[in-house]
Amino acid sequence: MVVLWVARTLDELKERQRRFDDTVESKYNEAKAKYPEIDNIIPIVLDPVRGTVLKKGSKPTPIEAPLEVINAIRLRSLKHAPTAGCTCVKCEVKYDAYGYVVGALHYWVPDEDTFVELPDGTKARVEGLKTKIAQGKVRILSDYEVKVE
Amino acid sequence: MARGDAFTDTHIFIAAGTNVDIVPAAGVEVMITVILGHGSALYLRGKDSAGNITGNLEVGTFGGATTPTSDLGQFGIRQTKLFITNSEFINLMASGSDFTCAVFGVQTK
Numbered sequence: 001m002v003v004l005w006v007a008r009t010l011d012e013l014k015e016r017q018r019r020f021d022d023t024v025e026s027k028y029n030e031a032k033a034k035y036p037e038i039d040n041i042i043p044i045v046l047d048p049v050r051g052t053v054l055k056k057g058s059k060p061t062p063i064e065a066p067l068e069v070i071n072a073i074r075l076r077s078l079k080h081a082p083t084a085g086c087t088c089v090k091c092e093v094k095y096d097a098y099g100y101v102v103g104a105l106h107y108w109v110p111d112e113d114t115f116v117e118l119p120d121g122t123k124a125r126v127e128g129l130k131t132k133i134a135q136g137k138v139r140i141l142s143d144y145e146v147k148v149e
Numbered sequence: 150m151a152r153g154d155a156f157t158d159t160h161i162f163i164a165a166g167t168n169v170d171i172v173p174a175a176g177v178e179v180m181i182t183v184i185l186g187h188g189s190a191l192y193l194r195g196k197d198s199a200g201n202i203t204g205n206l207e208v209g210t211f212g213g214a215t216t217p218t219s220d221l222g223q224f225g226i227r228q229t230k231l232f233i234t235n236s237e238f239i240n241l242m243a244s245g246s247d248f249t250c251a252v253f254g255v256q257t258k
Contacts, residue, residue, distance in 0.1 A: 043176030044258060048151045053176070070176075077175030077235050082200035086168075096154055102256065103173040105161065116166050116244040118190065124245055126166025148164065 007138040007146070010087065010111060010129055017080060017088045019143055024075040031072035041065055043073040048098040067099055074101040086110050087129055089146035109148055156181075156254040161241070163191070163250065168242035170196060171252060173235050178258035181231040181239070184221055188248030191221040196240040205242070221250075232257065 007013055032038045042054040046062055053070060054060040078101070080088055086108040093104045112128040129148070132138050137149040156179045163169055173179045184193070192205035205219035208227055221227050221241075231254075233239055241250065 043174070045151065045176065074174035074176065078172060081170065081172075081196065081198050083202075084200070094156075094158070096151070096256075098151065101174045102154075102156065102177050103171070103179070105158065106170040106172065107163075107167065108169065109164070109167045114166055118245040124165075128166075 004140045004142065006136055007133050007140055010133060012140065013087045013089065013129060013133075013138070013146055016140060016143060016146060017091075020088075020091045021079040023143070024072075024079060028072045028076040031069050035066065035069045037063075037065075038069055038073060041069070041073060043070050043077075045070065045100060048096075048100065071099075071101045078104040080106055083108055085112065089129075089148055091144050152256060152258060154256045156256050157252070159251045159253075161250050161252065163188075163241060163243035163248045165243055165246050165248075168194075168240050170238060170240050171233065172238045173233055175235045176258070177256060178232060178234050179254045180257050181229055181233060181252055181254040183253045184227050184229060184241075184250060185253075186221055186248060186250035188243060188250075189246040190244040191248050191250060192219055192242045192244060193221055194240040194242060196238055198236040198238075202240060 040056045042056055042060060044054055046052040051064050051067055052062050053065050055063045088106045089109050090107040091104060094102050096102050110128040111130055113131055114126050115123045116126050117123055132148055139147045141147050193208060195203040207217045207219050208221055209217055
């Protein structure tokens with residue numbers, strides 16, 4: 001396992017989360033520079049082999065678009081939803097067998113210690129990121145993943 | 150993506166007290182058909198792209214139980230028909246202990 005660094009502040013983790021959002025935005029802008037029509041595409045793939053999607057309009061019409069353009073639209077849609085009190089520590093983008101982006105898993109960890117309810121009704125304390133960072137238990141593995149012990 | 154393809158993740162590790170969004174990309178719609186889990190408690194919540202999130206959703210009764218539960222992990226297999234999109238999706242939260250789960254579905258768009 002390659003460890004880039006041990007996190008020392010919560011901001012480092014927030015920054016990693018922001019970097020994912022910035023990266024997908026820049027990929028979209030790169031694709032737009034080559035394919036200005038990108039803003040008018042509805043990324044519903046009708047034919048995965050031809051890359052047939054829909055062009056926006058009063059009557060959406062089928063058009064063909066390159067894979068990288070469709071994926072740029074889809075990746076941008078996978079930015080983090082606002083999630084108060086939590087930080088995403090891992091962004092796992094899922095692709096299908098054709099190479100199209102199909103979705104993502106975002107793994108959220110609370111910033112502060114929390115109490116969770118157990119099945120028997122009792123509560124247990126779970127350490128949040130701030131506590132884990134103070135203990136040196138948070139390692140940044142890559143732009144896409146943080147390991148929390 | 151192609152309509153009818155599998156949408157599967159056979160190993161999702163959720164540490165105690167943490168949660169995971171399962172979000173289809175724009176233009177993709179998925180029907181989750183079953184959620185399997187191993188751990189003490191796993192909860193299903195609805196979430197949207199604005200960050201609104203529900204409490205733990207009731208997922209019905211299981212076996213001989215008569216009281217609806219919100220704990221997916223307590224009783225093994227949960228068969229569902231949950232349609233999720235890029236703007237309306239699900240969030241799974243592990244409570245009490247680390248949880249591993251698997252989600253199986255099909256792409257419907």
